[in-house]
Amino acid sequence: MTQLNLWQRIANAQKAVDYIQKEKRNGMNYSIVSHDAVTAKVRPVLVENGVLYYPVDIQSAQDGNRTQVKLTVRFVNVDKPDEHFDVPSLGYGIDSQDKGPGKAISYAVKYALLKTLGLETGDDPDLDQNVKHEPVAMPAANGTPGASKAANRDEYDRLVRAIRNANGKAALEKIYKDNITEIDALPPDFLDELRVEYNDRLSELKQKAAA
Secondary structure, three states, X not given: OOOOOHHHHHHHHHHHOOEEEOEEOOOOOOEEOOXXXXXXXXXXXXXXXXXXXXXXXXXXXXXXXXXXEEEEEEEEEOOOOOOEEEEEXXXXXXXXXXXXXXXXXXXXXXXXXXXXXXXXXEOOHHHHHHOOOOOOOOOOOOOOOOOOHHHHHHHHHHHHHHHHHOOOHHHHHHHHHHOHHHHHOOOHHHXXXXXXHHHHHHHHHHHHHHO
């Protein structure tokens, strides 16, 4: 029986899965394709077709609370291990504690899988049209385009700590009101991250109040 080569196996995997649904996470007002969703769809198909994948040549750099990772994802024919190809990828992970490297690696691996299998992603049109989502809890702020991330990092970290330590909805809202000038001076991507922190903390406080 003729064994399939690696490229034939990848082609069969591409036939088996062609779409991954985006999902909304708690506290976010936009949809994402998560690492777990991609792994859940892709790994069983690659296993079935005798393809192993893993990251190699990982290089990382740290800039404050942001980790940047450059790596290669290697795809291997399990029946002929010397037959492989490599897909380069980049990933970023922002975390004020110790999860940045893991987030960055997951991001890079996720996109290598998406591009290798040529997968489509997108929102469910029915959800967009028929479901009324709650508005973003944190009041609108635009941030300051072009603002220096290095110059604002200490301020951003201070606000994150304050949000995470807020002991009630009123305290959380007061943090925003008392720091609106500083918040609006943040770079837009810092502001997006702060909004997620704010909304996550608000959800936690609501859950505690309902318990």
